[in-house]
Amino acid sequence: MKKYLVAYSIALQETLQRRSTLLMDRLGGFAIVVSLYSFWNALLGDKPSFLGYTRSEMLTYVLLINVLRSFVFTGRGWQLVGEISSGRISSYLVRPISYHGYSLALDMAQKTVHAVSAFLEVALLAWLISGGIFLPRDPATWALFAAAAVLSSLVFFFLEMLVSSLAFWTSESGGPLFCFELFLQFAAGAFFPLDVLPEGIQRLLSATPFPYMVFFPARIFLDKVPHPEALRLLAVELAWLAAVVFAALGLWRQGVQSYAAEGG
Amino acid sequence: MAPAIETKGLTKDYRSPVKEPGLWGGIRSLVNRRYKDIRAVNDVSLRIEEGELVGFLGANGAGKTTTLKMLSGLLTPTAGEALALGHVPWRREAAFQKKLSLVMGQRSQLWWELPAYETFRLNQAIYGIAEADFKMHLDELVDLLDLGEHLSVPVKKLSLGERMRAELAAALLHGPRLLLLDEPTIGLDVVMQKKVREFVKAYNQRHGATIMLTSHNMTDVVALCKRVIVIERGRILYDGALDRLVESYADHKILRVRFSTPVTASDLRTLGSVVHCEGESATLEVPRANVSASAAALLRSYPVADLNVEEVAIDDIVRRLFSHS
Numbered sequence: 244m245k246k247y248l249v250a251y252s253i254a255l256q257e258t259l260q261r262r263s264t265l266l267m268d269r270l271g272g273f274a275i276v277v278s279l280y281s282f283w284n285a286l287l288g289d290k291p292s293f294l295g296y297t298r299s300e301m302l303t304y305v306l307l308i309n310v311l312r313s314f315v316f317t318g319r320g321w322q323l324v325g326e327i328s329s330g331r332i333s334s335y336l337v338r339p340i341s342y343h344g345y346s347l348a349l350d351m352a353q354k355t356v357h358a359v360s361a362f363l364e365v366a367l368l369a370w371l372i373s374g375g376i377f378l379p380r381d382p383a384t385w386a387l388f389a390a391a392a393v394l395s396s397l398v399f400f401f402l403e404m405l406v407s408s409l410a411f412w413t414s415e416s417g418g419p420l421f422c423f424e425l426f427l428q429f430a431a432g433a434f435f436p437l438d439v440l441p442e443g444i445q446r447l448l449s450a451t452p453f454p455y456m457v458f459f460p461a462r463i464f465l466d467k468v469p470h471p472e473a474l475r476l477l478a479v480e481l482a483w484l485a486a487v488v489f490a491a492l493g494l495w496r497q498g499v500q501s502y503a504a505e506g507g
Numbered sequence: 508m509a510p511a512i513e514t515k516g517l518t519k520d521y522r523s524p525v526k527e528p529g530l531w532g533g534i535r536s537l538v539n540r541r542y543k544d545i546r547a548v549n550d551v552s553l554r555i556e557e558g559e560l561v562g563f564l565g566a567n568g569a570g571k572t573t574t575l576k577m578l579s580g581l582l583t584p585t586a587g588e589a590l591a592l593g594h595v596p597w598r599r600e601a602a603f604q605k606k607l608s609l610v611m612g613q614r615s616q617l618w619w620e621l622p623a624y625e626t627f628r629l630n631q632a633i634y635g636i637a638e639a640d641f642k643m644h645l646d647e648l649v650d651l652l653d654l655g656e657h658l659s660v661p662v663k664k665l666s667l668g669e670r671m672r673a674e675l676a677a678a679l680l681h682g683p684r685l686l687l688l689d690e691p692t693i694g695l696d697v698v699m700q701k702k703v704r705e706f707v708k709a710y711n712q713r714h715g716a717t718i719m720l721t722s723h724n725m726t727d728v729v730a731l732c733k734r735v736i737v738i739e740r741g742r743i744l745y746d747g748a749l750d751r752l753v754e755s756y757a758d759h760k761i762l763r764v765r766f767s768t769p770v771t772a773s774d775l776r777t778l779g780s781v782v783h784c785e786g787e788s789a790t791l792e793v794p795r796a797n798v799s800a801s802a803a804a805l806l807r808s809y810p811v812a813d814l815n816v817e818e819v820a821i822d823d824i825v826r827r828l829f830s831h832s
Binding site: 245246248249250253256257260261330331333334336337338339340500502 | 576579580581582583599601604605607608609611614615616618619620621625626628629630631632633634635661
């Protein structure tokens with residue numbers, strides 16, 4: 244366990260060391276929030292509610308997207324693709340360390356920095372739009388939201404590992420990963436709440452792990468899910484996590500077996 | 508005593524896609540991709556005793572790196588067996604990995620933005636090195652590799668030579684019993700190459716670690732290895748003393764000369780066999796025994812601006828060996 248803690252601490256130092264990259268990342272995320280916020284603000288106009296969301300709920304949703312994006316959508320997929328195709332992965336495979344554990348430690352470091360900055364950004368925005376934010380009163384809601392967010396980030400991490408492991412077989416796995424990330428943002432509800440979509444599409448999406456990543460945690464936060472139902476959603480998400488971990492590790496083992504250590 | 512490495516009939520095939528030339532070939536390979544098997548390592552059997560320092564020679568694509576990758580557990584062979592320090596390498600057991608180190612000259616495990624010391628700390632945790640051992644090994648490596656002031660500088664600010672030495676230190680902190688070095692001096696200048704060589708030799712002598720190294724650089728091999736294994740197209744062509752290999756297949760050295768005024772090939776024929784002579788530059792092959800005499804004669808009788816004495820390139824020796832086999 245100690246090795247992963249040391250990896251976490253080193254990765255934290257490195258993330259902070261790359262100040263301009265961090266700043267650019269944050270500015271990019273902030274720009275998305277501001278544009279989504281302006282978009283929904285314009286749509287809402289003078290209406291008290293729109294598509295089942297009150298003004299403050301919709302604006303809170305948009306701000307939550309920023310926090311969840313920073314915490315959930317920071318996997319290590321691109322690093323894995325790069326490390327496999329450049330052959331750098333070799334240096335991990337000959338050392339007594341689990342690549343997934345090590346990557347997760349690195350990812351957690353990234354998440355720590357990004358989640359803290361996202362929180363500060365949202366606090367700033369909330370202060371600027373003074374009082375338009377929905378904050379749940381029941382501490383149980385906060386706890387359920389936090390549990391859902393942690394599970395989501397793990398599901399995302401292992402999903403990315405799963406898709407990126409394709410790089411063991413093809414040098415062109417960047418394409419699938421790119422499409423996966425794009426589709427995922429839409430299907431997770433990272434652009435808008437999924438219940439504004441037609442019923443059929445919603446039903447289809449709820450059979451995938453995607454809505455559990457942003458949409459459900461956000462709905463839990465907005466107190467739109469009764470607590471027993473929230474617990475059921477968490478149980479389903481846990482089952483998804485188990486399935487995704489199983490698949491990612493299985494594919495990984497196969498990939499390492501057939502690894503041709505390209506690049507000399 | 509059990510050998511450090513023993514392999515029997517080690518064989519590795521790669522599958523690589525075949526693309527026919529041109530656009531039409533590209534379209535066809537999109538729909539119906541054909542593959543061809545390439546045998547990178549073919550029936551390699553070898554035995555290396557504990558504490559040996561063995562040079563692994565061969566041209567590009569001969570199968571050196573593939574063999575090292577199998578011995579380190581990165582690749583699973585298509586056929587054959589291997590035991591390294593009593594373990595089947597490709598099972599990748601932690602007990603084996605803690606005794607092994609693989610260093611690839613063009614790969615880095617150092618954290619780019621941070622001082623190398625942070626990577627050392629990470630490796631301490633990964634290999635479970637006790638604090639006292641860590642300090643002892645680090646002190647020794649810093650001393651041998653002359654790393655002192657470089658430890659606190661971010662890796663990206665180090666020169667290639669400094670980075671390579673830090674890389675070696677990171678790879679050796681856990682005191683591996685088996686060290687596989689793939690092109691450890693590639694890209695380094697002559698002074699740095701020498702430092703790295705001296706270090707490898709000292710490490711082998713001090714710790715009795717088994718070391719297997721691949722190199723393009725004949726000087727590396729001559730300075731370090733008594734025993735060499737030559738591999739060509741995946742097969743072992745020669746396994747034995749370096750002295751005997753060099754005597755048999757590199758019985759001459761290369762003199763590279765630059766003159767201040769043009770010289771003709773016929774002038775130089777008495778000194779050795781003229782490989783190339785054009786205007787002011789010439790290259791001669793001279794039997795080992797005559798090198799000093801020929802060099803002295805050149806300096807005495809011609810307007811020499813620059814003179815270099817070089818070993819025959821490894822690729823040449825291997826080519827000669829290959830044509831004899």
